[in-house]
Each structure stands twice: as C-alpha cells, then as structure tokens.
Amino acid sequence: MQLTIPAGLNRSEAETYRRLDPKMLPRHIAIIMDGNGRWARRRHLPRIAGHKAGVEAVRSTVETAARVGISSLTLYAFSRENWQRRPRSEVSFLMTLLRRYLRQEVPTLNQNNIRLGYIGRMWELPKPVQERMEWARQATAQNTGMKLTLALNYSARLELVDAFRSILDAALNNGGIEHLNLDESLVSRHLYTHNLPELDLVIRTSGEMRLSNFLLWQVAYSEIYVTDTLWPDFRGVHLLEAMAEYQKRERRYGGISPEEELTHNGNGRAARRPQPETAGSLR
Ligand code: FPP
Numbered sequence: 647m648q649l650t651i652p653a654g655l656n657r658s659e660a661e662t663y664r665r666l667d668p669k670m671l672p673r674h675i676a677i678i679m680d681g682n683g684r685w686a687r688r689r690h691l692p693r694i695a696g697h698k699a700g701v702e703a704v705r706s707t708v709e710t711a712a713r714v715g716i717s718s719l720t721l722y723a724f725s726r727e728n729w730q731r732r733p734r735s736e737v738s739f740l741m742t743l744l745r746r747y748l749r750q751e752v753p754t755l756n757q758n759n760i761r762l763g764y765i766g767r768m769w770e771l772p773k774p775v776q777e778r779m780e781w782a783r784q785a786t787a788q789n790t791g792m793k794l795t796l797a798l799n800y801s802a803r804l805e806l807v808d809a810f811r812s813i814l815d816a817a818l819n820n821g822g823i824e825h826l827n828l829d830e831s832l833v834s835r836h837l838y839t840h841n842l843p844e845l846d847l848v849i850r851t852s853g854e855m856r857l858s859n860f861l862l863w864q865v866a867y868s869e870i871y872v873t874d875t876l877w878p879d880f881r882g883v884h885l886l887e888a889m890a891e892y893q894k895r896e897r898r899y900g901g902i903s904p905e906e907e908l909t910h911n912g913n914g915r916a917a918r919r920p921q922p923e924t925a926g927s928l929r
Pocket residue numbers: 679680681682683684685693697698700701704721722723724725728743744747796852877
C-alpha cells in the first residue's frame with residue numbers, strides 16, 4: 647500500500663518519513679535542547695547568538711512534529727538552574743527571546759492547529775513574560791491538534807515537591823490525610839504534566855548523556871535518544887530520524903521480549919504483557 651506523505655514536509659523529511667510506520671509514532675516526545683553555547687563558540691560568536699539560532703530549530707521541529715501528527719511535544723527551554731546560575735544578561739536575553747518568539751509564532755501555531763501550554767514554576771518568572779505566555783496560551787487554546795508544551799523555569803525535583811504539596815493540600819481540604827489513597831496514579835494526576843500523554847521518547851541534542859532534572863517521573867518507561875547535533879543545527883528531519891530509531895527499539899516495560907514469551911510459554915501464544923500502573927498511552 648502506498649504511504650501518504652504528510653503535506654508540507656521537505657524532501658529530506660519526506661525521505662525519512664518513508665522509513666516510519668505511521669501507526670507506531672510516539673505520542674509524546676520531549677526534547678532537551680542543548681548546545682546553543684557550543685554552536686556559538688565554534689563560530690566565535692557570543693552565546694546569545696546560539697540561542698537566537700536555536701529559535702529556527704524550534705520552529706522547524708515544532709512544524710514537522712505537528713505535520714506528521716505527533717500529539718504532544720514538550721521542549722525544555724529553560725531550567726530553574728539556568729535561571730539561577732547563568733549571567734543575568736544571558737537570562738534577560740532568553741526572556742526577551744521567549745517573549746518575541748511567543749508574539750511572532752502565534753499565527754504559525756494557529757495555522758498548524760497547535761495548542762500551547764507550559765510546565766514549570768511560571769509564577770516565578772518576570773510579570774511581563776508571564777503575561778505574554780498567558781496571551782499566547784489563550785490565543786491558541788481553541789486549537790485541537792498537537793499540544794506544544796514549553797518547560798520554563800522547570801525542575802523535575804521541584805515538580806515532585808509541588809505535586810506532594812498539592813496532594814497534601816487536597817487531602818487536608820477533603821477529610822484529612824488519613825483518607826489519602828496514595829498511589830502512582832494520584833501522583834501523576836498532581837504533576838504539571840497531568841494532562842499530557844505518557845512520555846514515549848526523550849531526545850537530547852549535543853551528545854550529553856544526562857537528563858538534567860527533566861521529567862524524572864515521566865521518563866520511567868521512555869526511550870532515550872541522544873544525538874551529537876547541536877540544537878541550532880537540529881531540524882525536522884532530525885526529529886524524524888529520532889522517531890525512526892525509536893521504532894527500532896523494543897519496549898518491554900520490565901517484561902520480556904515477545905520471542906522469549908513464546909519460548910517460555912511453549913504454546914505458540916504470547917502471554918498478555920504486564921503494563922505499568924499509569925500505563926495511559928503506553929505501547
Ligand atoms: C541550552 O544550550 C539551551 C538553553 C538553555 C536555552 C534554550 C533556548 C532556545 C533553544 C531558544 C529559545 C527557545 C524558545 C522556546 C523561544 P546551552 O546554552 O546550555 O549550550 P551549551 O551547553 O553548549 O553551553
């Protein structure tokens with residue numbers, strides 16, 4: 647059967663898309679966008695030039711993800727550690743870049759039917775930034791396609807702290823903690839990501855083998871793909887390459903492979919595979 651190539655893909659994207667099984671696309675992809683500084687240093691440019699160039703990579707990746715039908719894309723734009731440990735001038739540039747990005751991108755997000763959302767301690771960001779974020783969120787809220795989530799002032803450990811606080815608050819307002827039925831699904835429902843699908847694939851650019859305090863709870867059963875490409879050089883085609891690699895992986899969720907199940911059962915029928923408690927969209 648002929649594979650339908652989604653509209654809007656360029657030639658190299660279309661070629662890579664042909665290698666994919668459209669029925670097995672990851673539902674939720676998260677990206678640790680790293681390497682802006684190194685990209686700039688290699689060109690003898692200031693670090694901020696790397697961040698500026700990174701915006702083009704965001705644009706290309708977001709559009710390609712939406713075109714091929716990814717339901718949720720989460721981008722680690724700004725960690726809480728970035729906010730506290732980088733020079734003030736760089737932080738302030740990133741804030742300006744974010745405000746500009748939001749203003750400029752809303753029409754494109756709407757054209758691509760993309761809904762914007764955020765995770766992180768938004769309330770600690772400067773007021774004008776929060777206002778622009780809320781404006782962009784509302785301006786795209788009617789869209790029904792891909793959910794684009796920007797992680798801003800985000801820390802996975804603090805997300806867990808905030809979730810535990812929220813669980814305690816809810817319990818205290820609802821009969822006290824003795825009635826609390828604490829399990830994985832309750833914790834998941836109190837995370838910033840409660841309305842996103844299970845995380846299938848995490849991509850990190852620029853070759854570092856770290857999660858850097860990103861989605862530590864959600865990553866439990868995700869596939870991890872690391873590429874040496876620096877973020878400003880990353881494009882939609884690289885996203886599709888990561889998806890092709892993802893489709894080669896065998897996801898076992900702590901079980902055994904289907905071949906081993908067959909050998910083990912000896913009856914030619916694979917046993918039903920165990921799924922984690924918060925399976926949601928897991929495949
Ligand atoms: C990491 O590179 C990147 C960041 C801290 C910022 C990410 C920002 C962008 C990609 C551009 C703006 C994004 C949006 C959504 C508007 P690094 O500076 O740590 O690079 P290095 O490790 O090479 O120094």
